[in-house]
Amino acid sequence: MKIILNGELFEIRLTEYTDRIEKLEEEKKEISDQIATVYQEAESKGFNKKALKQALKMLKLQKEERDLQLELTTQYLEEIG
Missing domain, CATH: 1.20.5 (Single alpha-helices involved in coiled-coils or other helix-helix interfaces)
Incomplete structure (x- = not known):
C-alpha cells in the first residue's frame, strides 16, 4: 500500500x-x-489469590488515592454490612 x-x-x-x-x-x-x-x-x-490481586491493583494507585479508596470502602462496609 x-x-x-x-x-x-x-x-x-x-x-x-x-x-x-x-x-x-x-x-x-x-x-x-x-x-x-x-x-x-x-x-x-x-x-488468597483474590486479595493478592486486589492489593496489587491498589498498589498501582497513588498513596492518597489508595488511602481514600480504603477509607471509603471501610465506610461503605460499615453502612451496608
Whole structure:
C-alpha cells in the first residue's frame, strides 16, 4: 500500500505490522501464563489469590488515592454490612 503524507510517498507493508502484532500477542500470552503460575504458587503457599490481586491493583494507585479508596470502602462496609 502506498500513501502520500505531507507530500512524501510512503510504502506501508501491512505484513510488517501484522507480524509484529502477532509476535507481541504471543509474548503477551506467555507473560499472562507466567503471571497465572505465580498466582497459583502463592495460592499453594496459603495466600488468597483474590486479595493478592486486589492489593496489587491498589498498589498501582497513588498513596492518597489508595488511602481514600480504603477509607471509603471501610465506610461503605460499615453502612451496608
